[in-house]
Amino acid sequence: MSRDEWLRACGVERADALVLLRELAGVSRAALLAHPEAALEPRCLAQLERAGARLRAGEPLAYVLGWREFYGLRLEVGPQVLIPRADTEVLVEFALAHLEPCGPAEVLDLGTGSGAIAIAIAHERPAARVQGVDTSAEALELARRNARRLLPAARPGGVPLWHLGDWMQALPPDAGDFDLIVSNPPYVAEDDPHLQALRHEPALALVGGRASADGLADIRLLVAQAAPRLRARGWLALEHGYDQAAAVRQLLLRVGLREVHSLRDLAGIERVSAGRAPGP
Structure with missing residues (x-):
């Protein structure tokens, strides 16, 4: 042929x-x-x-190929992780804008999946010490492989550290606090009609282990756990659904974060919301 x-x-x-x-x-x-x-x-x-x-x-092209480009990096992906989307690059851009290009920083990516966000940040900010958390051991193994392939072993911030577990509870006792915590958490409502179109991607990454009618169950828990672990003037930034920005901003305000605002994606949709811990 x-x-x-x-x-x-x-x-x-x-x-x-x-x-x-x-x-x-x-x-x-x-x-x-x-x-x-x-x-x-x-x-x-x-x-x-x-x-x-x-x-x-109906299988996504990224799974068929076994990779997806994200922030200029070719990431290995598979059905154990969510396929990285261009919208999530808004979260990476926010992170890079709030990290010194050559300065040390403690960065945490919650629900890291393929490691896309953590690795993109580590790639662009070599001095940052980056850690990632996920509840899936298979996802973390994929993140490790991506990091080994895409990041130099001798980077000043060291190799990323990966932790298996549920949000902040996965961190070891000596993890300390963070200058920046980012996350693309599960935020799809349990009865969302779009779930059928996403049937090949892991439900855990879409609706989470705490499925809810508004899709915010995991975000509520994440905000409550993460805000106290921010250093003075540290940032917490979260991706969320197209209609959830106002609700997420309220959650950030309730835990005492300041400078709370949302950022829009290329389609003009409020896609990421962030807040900053008070100063010393």
Whole structure:
């Protein structure tokens, strides 16, 4: 079968099909345009057919490929973790804006999943000491692999530390307090109609272990546990749903945080809310 014949017959979105050709068969868009009639090798064709079948069954492209780009980094992903989204880069941008480029800082990522947020911060702020928490041992193993591959072992802030457990309770007794705590926690309501479209991603990362009608059960607990662990003038920043910004700001205010505000994503939706601990 030729490249063009497979492209027309594969039954998936053209953009996704072009990505499969590039990643699995090594055929760039330019090569396809120059030689659409070129035959695909049997091994490549078999790989493309398997990948196309997975896409037709509704599996996300990131899981089929085994990776997703996030903040310029190619992260390994799988069905044990949420697929990193571009919207979450707003949270990374906030973190970087509030960390000195070369200064030391204690940073914590709660619900780290693939390690996307923690690793992006560690990559851009080499002196920061970064830690991540997740309730899934499989997710943490994936985060470790991503960190080993994407971060230099000799970075000034050391290799990220990963902790298995439930929010702040996962931290060891000597963990200390933090200059910045970030999280993309579960925030989808238990009866949200969008869950069907997300059925291939882990429910634990979407609705959490404390499913609720408003999707805020884990965020309430996270805010209550994390705020007391901020250093003076340290920040807590959380991603949340498109309609949850006002509720999350109220939660931040109730625990005594100041400078509470929300940031918008590329679509203009309030996607991240943050608050700052009082000064000394």
